[in-house]
Every structure is written in structure tokens, then in C-alpha cells.
Amino acid sequence: MRKLFLLAGVLLALALADGFWLEPRKMLLRDTVRIELDAPRLRAVHLSDLHISEDRPLLHRLLREIAEADPDVILVSGDFIRDLPRGGGDMSPHIAAAAAFLSELRRIAPVIGVQGHSEHQGAVVAALDRAGVTLLSNEGRRIGVGGSILLLGLNQQAGTDRWASAFPSPFRTVRWQGEPFYGARRGLPYRNFYSHWDPAPLGMADESGPLAWSGYEVVCDTLVDTEDAGAGLAIHSRYVLGEDRMYTLTRGGGKASRTFSLWSRGTPLHEKDDLETDVNPEPGRWYRMRLRTEVEPGLVRILAKVWPADAPEPKDWQARAVDRSKYRVEAGTVGLWGWGGGMVVYRNLRVTGAGGEVLVQAPLTGPNKPHGFREGARGTRLALALARSPYVPEGTPVVVLSHTPAVVLEASRRGIEAVLAGHTHGGQVRLPFFGALTTRDALGAWYDFGRYHFAAPNRRGLTALYINGGVGTSVLPLRFWCPPRYAVVELGKHGHTD
Numbered sequence: 001m002r003k004l005f006l007l008a009g010v011l012l013a014l015a016l017a018d019g020f021w022l023e024p025r026k027m028l029l030r031d032t033v034r035i036e037l038d039a040p041r042l043r044a045v046h047l048s049d050l051h052i053s054e055d056r057p058l059l060h061r062l063l064r065e066i067a068e069a070d071p072d073v074i075l076v077s078g079d080f081i082r083d084l085p086r087g088g089g090d091m092s093p094h095i096a097a098a099a100a101f102l103s104e105l106r107r108i109a110p111v112i113g114v115q116g117h118s119e120h121q122g123a124v125v126a127a128l129d130r131a132g133v134t135l136l137s138n139e140g141r142r143i144g145v146g147g148s149i150l151l152l153g154l155n156q157q158a159g160t161d162r163w164a165s166a167f168p169s170p171f172r173t174v175r176w177q178g179e180p181f182y183g184a185r186r187g188l189p190y191r192n193f194y195s196h197w198d199p200a201p202l203g204m205a206d207e208s209g210p211l212a213w214s215g216y217e218v219v220c221d222t223l224v225d226t227e228d229a230g231a232g233l234a235i236h237s238r239y240v241l242g243e244d245r246m247y248t249l250t251r252g253g254g255k256a257s258r259t260f261s262l263w264s265r266g267t268p269l270h271e272k273d274d275l276e277t278d279v280n281p282e283p284g285r286w287y288r289m290r291l292r293t294e295v296e297p298g299l300v301r302i303l304a305k306v307w308p309a310d311a312p313e314p315k316d317w318q319a320r321a322v323d324r325s326k327y328r329v330e331a332g333t334v335g336l337w338g339w340g341g342g343m344v345v346y347r348n349l350r351v352t353g354a355g356g357e358v359l360v361q362a363p364l365t366g367p368n369k370p371h372g373f374r375e376g377a378r379g380t381r382l383a384l385a386l387a388r389s390p391y392v393p394e395g396t397p398v399v400v401l402s403h404t405p406a407v408v409l410e411a412s413r414r415g416i417e418a419v420l421a422g423h424t425h426g427g428q429v430r431l432p433f434f435g436a437l438t439t440r441d442a443l444g445a446w447y448d449f450g451r452y453h454f455a456a457p458n459r460r461g462l463t464a465l466y467i468n469g470g471v472g473t474s475v476l477p478l479r480f481w482c483p484p485r486y487a488v489v490e491l492g493k494h495g496h497t498d
Contacts, residue, residue, distance in 0.1 A: 181347055420489065
């Protein structure tokens with residue numbers, strides 16, 4: 001018996017050494033993928049889930065091997081950077097390490113990427129751009145010889161996928177003390193949900209109407225019923241268009257900031273700005289939010305204040321920020337925000353233009369959903385990307401670059417030729433003869449990494465899905481039976497059908 005315990009201890013020690021040291025730090029595998037397309041051959045390196053937090057020898061080895069592969073383009077399926085725990089912390093070391101790696105990557109070939117789950121902060125998006133990464137946000141770009149391939153880049157932060165499971169929007173008419181208000185009632189998990197004013201767009205890619213509003217003031221009342229409920233407003237928002245770009249005045253719950261604060265998505269706000277109102281709402285009490293934007297040449301100014309609706313309005317603005325970056329969001333619509341557990345309700349929304357004209361006046365009360373509000377984006381991520389793509393001749397092959405692979409269910413029905421995705425980490429922890437324990441994706445654990453085919457109404461009769469097992473780790477710095485990997489993907493004519 002003692003020998004059995006000793007053997008079990010040795011095996012456990014070896015497994016831990018493999019999972020925490022050998023595989024994530026010393027091993028790197030290369031996949032070679034050939035996808036037949038009716039286009040001149042394009043050699044791409046496909047990366048995913050780098051989750052960079054610091055400079056590591058493995059990243060330098062990856063750079064050397066990518067340079068030796070001599071790609072025409074480098075495609076990244078999101079999660080460039082290691083996100084911080086929900087409790088927060090300083091992201092700057094992670095951002096600096098990721099930017100340094102990507103700058104070196106850009107020296108090898110053009111880098112095109114999409115936002116995953118970890119690129120939700122404006123400072124991260126700006127750093128990726130400065131490093132030379134072209135981020136596609138539910139839009140298309142022609143690549144290859146003569147633009148012979150249409151690449152659709154899908155943003156994980158904005159939009160959903162058809163036929164893939166997703167959390168439904170919690171926005172609806174809910175009751176507080178017997179009266180109906182527009183708001184959101186929900187529990188876990190903690191996710192961002194929006195309901196935007198977007199009453200009658202002329203098309204999926206229409207940027208007129210509320211999307212063209214610039215420099216206005218918003219007043220709205222809100223109430224939360226628990227400390228775990230989030231509340232707030234989004235302004236200059238491009239979300240309905242499929243872009244994760246906006247300014248917000250929000251308060252979270254749980255371990256997040258519970259005071260109303262200014263935030264940004266898609267553009268950085270400087271920490272030296274006074275972003276906090278220092279107002280922490282009491283559950284069950286109405287609060288009034290006032291938010292103003294001023295757009296001048298070269299800058300956007302954001303001003304905010306929050307106070308109990310039954311008390312006098314503060315004379316001075318409590319929070320303020322000035323965005324002088326090239327990523328500043330100069331125009332966009334208004335949205336309501338829901339997050340966390342519990343319930344949030346809204347009333348008396350009023351939007352006023354710079355000239356004093358009333359743009360929206362909505363009581364947000366009554367038994368029915370108020371007219372003109374849209375939960376989520378205008379369409380699926382794929383539909384938005386197709387609508388926001390340059391013209392291509394009929395028969396041009398289409399390749400989708402996505403963080404999560406479940407979009408293949410919609411892509412295959414549309415006859416799209418190929419999907420390159422990541423997110424699964426190959427399971428990150430795999431058991432011999434069993435495979436991945438979980439992939440945290442709607443397709444299920446069977447689709448962990450590698451190549452798969454789905455029937456499709458196109459020339460070859462199929463959509464090729466390649467799931468990249470990724471380089472980094474999430475939750476724990478652990479990889480077991482699942483080494484880091486990258487792929488060299490040959491797109492185009494190969495003389496035979498794969």
C-alpha cells in the first residue's frame with residue numbers, strides 16, 4: 001500500500017510539473033492546415049489566445065518560428081492579453097508586454113486580428129493599434145493577391161451568433177413596487193447588456209440618425225434593488241453597428257466598482273482625469289444621472305453627475321474626462337446598461353442636442369416595451385460583417401476570423417468557405433483517451449482543436465472550421481496533455497480538394 005501511495009505521489013508530481021512548467025513554458029507545436037479556395041495561394045499564420053502578461057522565452061521562440069514560416073499575413077483570433085481578475089489591478093504591465101510582442105510580430109508580416117473576451121478596455125484596443133495590429137470589428141477586408149479573398153473579422157464584444165446558445169437580453173418591462181418600468185432583471189453570470197435608441201435604421205450599416213448624434217446631454221433616472229445590480233448610461237455608442245466603442249457612466253456590483261464612474265470602450269480615458277462621481281446608490285432609491293458630451297476639434301469632453309432624484313441637483317460636475325486620442329468616439333447613440341444580479345429600472349430618459357432640441361423623450365414606464373429601443377446589435381456578428389464589407393465579385397471566397405468557433409453554424413448555412421477560430425485552448429486540460437474536459441463553447445467539448453467540416457451550399461459542399469488550440473492559458477497557468485500551438489494555414493488553390 002505504501003508503494004502505491006508513493007507511486008501515486010510521484011505521478012502527481014510529474015503531472016504537476018508537466019502542467020505548470022513543461023507544457024506551458026517549454027513546448028510549442030505547429031499545425032499545418034490547407035484549405036482549398038478558388039483564389040491565388042495565400043500563406044497565413046494563425047494565432048489565438050496568446051493571453052500575454054509578461055515577456056516569456058516561449059514568445060521569442062514563437063516569433064522565430066513564425067519568421068521562418070515566412071507568412072503573407074498573420075491572423076489572430078483574439079484574447080491577445082491576459083485579463084485581470086474581477087477584483088481589478090494594474091493592466092499596464094500586461095499591455096506593455098503584449099504591445100512589445102505584437103510590434104515584433106508586425107515586423108514579420110501584416111497582423112489582422114479580432115477582439116476576444118480580453119480586449120474590452122479602450123487602453124488595450126489603443127495599444128494593439130499602436131503596435132500595428134489591424135482590428136476588424138464585425139466588418140470585412142479584402143486580402144490576398146488582388147484582394148481575391150474576403151476576410152470577415154468578428155468582434156466577440158458586440159453581437160451574437162445565430163444557432164449558437166447565448167444569454168438572452170434581460171431588458172424587458174419589470175415591476176417595482178407594483179409599477180411597470182423598463183429595465184433588466186437577472187442573476188449570474190456577470191455580463192454587459194445594452195438597450196440602445198435605434199428606432200429606424202435605413203440598413204444594417206446605416207450610420208445616420210442617432211448614430212450621427214454628436215455633442216448632446218442625457219438625463220435619466222435609475223434604481224437598483226440590490227448591491228449586485230449594475231446601472232448606467234452609454235453615450236456616443238456604436239454598439240448597434242457592431243463596434244464596441246462608446247463612453248459610459250456606470251456602476252457595477254459585487255466586487256466591481258459600486259460608485260458611478262466614467263468608462264470608455266474602444267478608446268482610452270486617462271487615469272489622471274477625474275472619472276469617479278463617488279456616488280454609491282442605495283438599493284431601492286431613485287437616482288438621477290446627467291451626462292454631457294462636448295465635441296471640439298481634436299477632442300471629446302465628457303461631464304457627469306449623479307444625485308438622489310428627491311434631492312437638489314449638485315451645482316458642479318462630479319466626474320469629467322477629455323479624450324484627445326485618435327480613437328475618440330465623436331458620434332453615436334444613447335443606451336441603457338444592465339449588468340450583474342438583481343434588478344435595474346429606468347424612467348424619464350431625455351436626450352437634448354447642443355442647440356437645445358429634444359432628440360428623445362421617453363418615460364420608460366407602462367406595461368409595454370418602449371418603442372425605438374434595440375436590445376443588442378442590429379444583427380448577428382456575421383450579418384453585420386457582411387453588410388460592412390467592401391464590394392467583391394460574385395464567387396469571391398469568404399474566410400471568417402472569429403474568437404469563438406460556434407459561428408460556423410451560421411457560416412456553413414450561408415455557404416462561407418472557412419472559419420478560423422480559437423477560444424477553446426484545446427481544452428487546456430486534457431485526459432489521455434478522453435480528451436478535453438471542457439472548451440467553454442457552444443459547440444461542445446468534441447470541437448476542442450483541429451480541423452472539422454460542416455455541410456454547406458457552396459462549390460465544395462462544405463465549410464472548413466479550424467480551431468486553434470492557442471498559446472496562453474486562462475484561469476490557471478496550466479496546460480496538461482495540451483501544449484501551446486500555432487498554425488500555418490495555406491489558403492487558395494492547391495491542385496486538389498482537401
